Amino acid sequence: MKVAIIGTGYVGLTTGVTLAFLGHTVKCLDVDPAKVEQLKKGISPIYEPHLNELLKLAMPRLTFTCSNDEALRDAQIIFIAVGTPSLPDGNPNLTYLKSAAQAIGANVAAPHVVIVNKSTVPIGSGNWVESIVRDEYRANNKHQRSQFFVASNPEFLREGSALSDMLYADRIVVGADDPKAIESLRELYQPLIEQTFDAPNFLRRPEGFRAVHFLSSDLQSAELIKYAANAFLALKISFINEISELSEKVGANISHIARGIGLDSRIGNRFLQAGIGWGGSCFGKDTLALISTAKEYNLSMPITAAAREVNFRQRARMIEILMHELKILKGRKVGILGLAFKPFTDDLRDAPAFDLATRLLERGAKVVGYDPVAMERAKKEWAGLEMEYASSAESVFSEADAVLLVTEWPDFKQLSFSECGGRMRTRFILDGRNFLDRAEIQNAGLKIVTLGHSQ
């Protein structure tokens, strides 16, 4: 099928590369010429494991362009995958969505066009996009030959494992009011649904994995599924964090508690990791958008609101623990291990490391950070932050009064803590992810504090 993708960010690029790999002809459109130039050379502008390798396999059927006309003219299926960041009032900024819809209306020419919202958009956006496309189409095209169908196809990938999440998804959700739109997307995704493609050797099919659930619904339900899924995941993390604070007080061990409740199949053991809590481009923005949407209908969302409150309290708690340990932060040197909001990505949006570094700098501490893949991006995107950047994980420890582990990169587990401890002024680690081996660190002569364990 002839596919166009608007926006080549984390979602759009992953979608475009995957669909081209599956055999479709895909044109990826972006307004950022630097991104497009880099992609034309076959190099991904974002860090995502195996993306460059899959890009290479997909390249024969993949085009990158800044031209609306070139990307959209022949497209049968058009995905909108532009950003929808939060506005100060909590609602998503729909400027990019609007200009994508206008570009579609002004440029499409195929007789049947399915327009697919893959961006996370407020409920009702499908209808809104359709009306913009129609208005623009009428204003630009006298022949009025094209028929439009709008669908919502929310994306559930996780950065850091985006490609395998797409190839071996838990489910594909498609919402549309016209069955033709649903059928077109079912056809597009058939190789994924039935797992008929040859798995690349660097992204092997999990053992026993045979098919992807395809769930079709009306437009609004699909839009709401995305928000509900993210809010639920966010509150699962916040729930274990709420319990973890009590666990510390009563002298319990949050790891045992998480395991103890997670073995109940109704609860499940994933997303029960106590720590600093979530960050990233989605949970904060989507929980806020859900609350804002509900407000329009005079509804409150107390559970979602509480999930947010607990989450952001965790960041403040990290600073409190540090102040309790060091007493004075002014003039202290604090190292931060991990800058991105999770391992295996360079995405810095709503990264707890930024928040922590800001709070520490405000209190007069000197902050030195390190991340295996997000350093260059941090230097650019956080240019206003007076943080220093270390050349290696080990050098974060040099002369430090404390080191905070913020991102659970497996590399950090491999450090020689006796050597790292020897470089420190005060041998203290605050493990914000309950990730390091406490006994190993204590045996290396360092004090370690984790959230959710009595110390």
Ligand SMILES: NC(=O)c1ccc[n+]([C@@H]2O[C@H](COP(=O)([O-])OP(=O)(O)OC[C@H]3O[C@@H](n4cnc5c(N)ncnc54)[C@H](O)[C@@H]3O)[C@@H](O)[C@H]2O)c1
């Ligand atoms: N990142 C994730 O993990 C994730 C997961 C699921 C859903 N989502 C949702 O998917 C959407 C995209 O997220 P992302 O992280 O990929 O964003 P992103 O910021 O990485 O990418 C958006 C891209 O769109 C481009 N763009 C903006 N306006 C454009 C236009 N008019 N025409 C062409 N290109 C345009 C930008 O230049 C950018 O490259 C958001 O709504 C997000 O909530 C993201």
